[in-house]
Amino acid sequence: MARLAEHPEIVAPDQTSDEDPEHLTRRPVRSRWIVVGVILFAVAAALALRAWDSSGPAPITKGEVDQSIKGAIDAERKARLAAPADATVAHQVIRPSLVYITTERAVAGGTSDTEVASGAGVIINADGTVLTALHVVSGATKITTRFADGTEAGSTIASRQPASDIAVLKVDRLPEVVVPAVLGGGARVGDPVFAVGHPLGLADSLSAGVVSALGRSVRADVGATLHDLIQFDAAVNPGSSGGPLLNRGGQVIGIVTGLANPSKQAFFVGIGFAVPIATAGGVAGSPSQ
Secondary structure, three states: OHHHHHOOOOOOHHHOOOOOHHHHHHHHHHHHHHHHHHHHHHHHHHHHHHHHHHHOOOOOOHHHHHHHHHHHHHHHHHHHHHOOOHHHHHHHHHHHHEEEEEEEEEOOOOOOOEEEEEEEEEEOOOOOOEEEEHHHHOOOOEEEEEOOOOOEEEEEEEEEEOOOOEEEEEEOOOOOOOOOOOEOOOOOOOOEEEEEEOHHHOOOEEEEEEEEEEEEEEEOOOOOEEEEEEEEOOOOOOOOOOOEEEOOOOOEEEEEEEEOOOOOOOOOOOOEEEEEHHHHHHHOOOOOO
């Protein structure tokens, strides 16, 4: 700061005069006051800056950062645990569209006895059109469809495609609210899938698995060979046939047609098959997915 008093613009030799002796004595006094004022201003500014620094937020410590990160991780974990499982979401989405199909067939041998069986199906259009497996309803003398709200309706086969084991049913009575399923597609090996149906008569059952393979060809019990099937490992049993195979969003990606049964046993042996919805939906006139 003292350098300011020596600046030539403040103390200039040509600004003094021999005719004004008082001027020579007053100038150093005024310069000293300027220096003092500048020093006082600087001190005041420094004190103010120090006071502002001390009143500001304290620096964030590593411990606080670690605690903040841990809190965010814990919150994300709790949110994930609170979220419903994929299987739960899929079941909630498909449940209003799932139907229970009961059939009656004449017993071979010329008797008047009838055989009662059951299977599953799914609503695919707003007019109540039901998609199911053909072998569930083929040869039936009576077909009854029960909707999710309990409404029961007589049904007839509107169209069929034996090469894919797919049938389309028309019902004579609709529930008050018709909820068609959302059709999906694009299954990949390893994708999680959910089979929903009525295995062994246990209504509205869900089993979970993954897509095991695509493009499979399997010889059906009726003698025909079904092609381009989705292979999956979710449990299926008699009564599951005709039900929807779902992706994690509850979209229908296939119609369950059967299970691998080399031992000819009437229960699950670990490998299920479904007709892709692009094929099955085409029988009912639905657009390809």
